[in-house]
Amino acid sequence: MSVLFRQLTICGVGLIGGSLALDVRRRGLVERIVGFGRTQANLDIALRRGIIDIGTLDPVEAARDADLVMLATPVMNFPATLKAMVTYLPPNAVVTDVGSVKAWVVDQLEPLLGPAMSFVGVHPVAGRELAGAAAAEERLFENRWVIVTPSKRSEPEALNKVETIWRATGARVERMAPAVHDAILARASHLPQIVASALATALADESVGGYWAAGFGAGGLRDTTRIAASSPEMWRDICLTNRDALVQALALYRDWFARFERAVTAGDSHALSDLFERGRQMRRRIA
Amino acid sequence: MSVLFRQLTICGVGLIGGSLALDVRRRGLVERIVGFGRTQANLDIALRRGIIDIGTLDPVEAARDADLVMLATPVMNFPATLKAMVTYLPPNAVVTDVGSVKAWVVDQLEPLLGPAMSFVGVHPVAGRELAGAAAAEERLFENRWVIVTPSKRSEPEALNKVETIWRATGARVERMAPAVHDAILARASHLPQIVASALATALADESVGGYWAAGFGAGGLRDTTRIAASSPEMWRDICLTNRDALVQALALYRDWFARFERAVTAGDSHALSDLFERGRQMRRRIA
Numbered sequence: 001m002s003v004l005f006r007q008l009t010i011c012g013v014g015l016i017g018g019s020l021a022l023d024v025r026r027r028g029l030v031e032r033i034v035g036f037g038r039t040q041a042n043l044d045i046a047l048r049r050g051i052i053d054i055g056t057l058d059p060v061e062a063a064r065d066a067d068l069v070m071l072a073t074p075v076m077n078f079p080a081t082l083k084a085m086v087t088y089l090p091p092n093a094v095v096t097d098v099g100s101v102k103a104w105v106v107d108q109l110e111p112l113l114g115p116a117m118s119f120v121g122v123h124p125v126a127g128r129e130l131a132g133a134a135a136a137e138e139r140l141f142e143n144r145w146v147i148v149t150p151s152k153r154s155e156p157e158a159l160n161k162v163e164t165i166w167r168a169t170g171a172r173v174e175r176m177a178p179a180v181h182d183a184i185l186a187r188a189s190h191l192p193q194i195v196a197s198a199l200a201t202a203l204a205d206e207s208v209g210g211y212w213a214a215g216f217g218a219g220g221l222r223d224t225t226r227i228a229a230s231s232p233e234m235w236r237d238i239c240l241t242n243r244d245a246l247v248q249a250l251a252l253y254r255d256w257f258a259r260f261e262r263a264v265t266a267g268d269s270h271a272l273s274d275l276f277e278r279g280r281q282m283r284r285r286i287a
Numbered sequence: 288m289s290v291l292f293r294q295l296t297i298c299g300v301g302l303i304g305g306s307l308a309l310d311v312r313r314r315g316l317v318e319r320i321v322g323f324g325r326t327q328a329n330l331d332i333a334l335r336r337g338i339i340d341i342g343t344l345d346p347v348e349a350a351r352d353a354d355l356v357m358l359a360t361p362v363m364n365f366p367a368t369l370k371a372m373v374t375y376l377p378p379n380a381v382v383t384d385v386g387s388v389k390a391w392v393v394d395q396l397e398p399l400l401g402p403a404m405s406f407v408g409v410h411p412v413a414g415r416e417l418a419g420a421a422a423a424e425e426r427l428f429e430n431r432w433v434i435v436t437p438s439k440r441s442e443p444e445a446l447n448k449v450e451t452i453w454r455a456t457g458a459r460v461e462r463m464a465p466a467v468h469d470a471i472l473a474r475a476s477h478l479p480q481i482v483a484s485a486l487a488t489a490l491a492d493e494s495v496g497g498y499w500a501a502g503f504g505a506g507g508l509r510d511t512t513r514i515a516a517s518s519p520e521m522w523r524d525i526c527l528t529n530r531d532a533l534v535q536a537l538a539l540y541r542d543w544f545a546r547f548e549r550a551v552t553a554g555d556s557h558a559l560s561d562l563f564e565r566g567r568q569m570r571r572r573i574a
Contacts, residue, residue, distance in 0.1 A: 183500075184496070184503050187493050187495070189507060192511040194547045197563055202544075204565055206474050209471070211471055214572070214573055215573070216412055216475045221476065226507075226570070227510060229570040230567070239559050257482075260485050265530070273520070279519075286501055
């Protein structure tokens, strides 16, 4: 495959940005990869692992010659990061991101672009409870969903080149409108995070008869709370930037949880069987 | 280790009963293992795998010569199963179980015992979303909690012999009162099940823009709903038989979920950070 961009600058060389860099390099899709970050320690890891060619804490140096800029920090840092770089970018630079919310990102970033620049919103659905360049790995995106959300400032050529990069990782690339993406992910990803975190918080201080109750949990408790270990900063940002869709998803869950609660309280055998069976059928569809 | 019982009859040769049988046989703790079940097909699997020596659908045959009876069916079948067998058991038989609730089981079973019989309630905290003799495996209980709940009819010798069996599996055996067990497990096990099943049911029919939302979930959704695939019959019984403790645990969860919901709705950055951080700290304790 031929070179698509001369310089990819990744802002935030963590699990997602770092893993993409490894795939891009393996495929020879860009000539040079620059990592821009807040801490030298993480950039040093990325340099040692061969994830980036150059690491910098300076937004001006990060912007210069970057015909592709990928925002891969926590979502709410995107606007400040782009503002610090945009006047130093090549005039026709392509800006893209890997954020877990899309409408907010489009609304915030498009007004910041220079007149010849493009924005292509992307969400690789491959998050994990791991962070930093140390967590980056090749082939992280193979067979994962990567959702591309074309918007007003997505020029067709930029859109195609960004999609070509993601298809090269082995991901399943799907286009949809930013608002549709946000409503889907509020249900399929942001809701499970809050469900898991709420369970972890509820049990944090629960003791019975001198025993810490959660200490007697088995695999079920561990699986159901696994993602509660994820970055609080990242999830705070997602909640703040996808609020309306998430409020709907939370209400949906609250309603179904209340059905279980009523069935338990009433000792309603049939309702309990039906509810657990409905859950089992759904779970089998995503097995 | 010497032989503790002449004949162990396991009622319900599934994941737990079958796995215990494999360990008991490996350690030579009983002379003969009889499997009692509802379907010949499952008993045949157990026979082929060497889990049991004899399989029967007849409670009278199952009872005869059984100085140890282990109830390992769904919990609500325990009383009917014991009633069908009790008059044919040796007069000093020991009855034990592997149910996930304990106070209800003790209340239901102790009045059924013959005057010289003992009951020893046990809960091996090692459930999985798998069922049947095919799922049984050696060493399932190694380093798992096995909670023994002595009650009025637990004669010391019976209690010690049953605990000896469980310690021989490599489990961590802990004694506690039935009600304490039930309150702890309502939080550490039954609550996570309902949290997971409610998430699965909530997303079962959720479509956005023609897409089934759950189809775009990643590892987070899969982990958080994994146990929703468990047996509806088993969980219905647990809900019906541990209702009071579970109602408390559900209210506790509802309260913490509501805190997340309020923080999301209000866009409260600090509250969200604190909540996710509390969840992360708790999750790290059970890692």
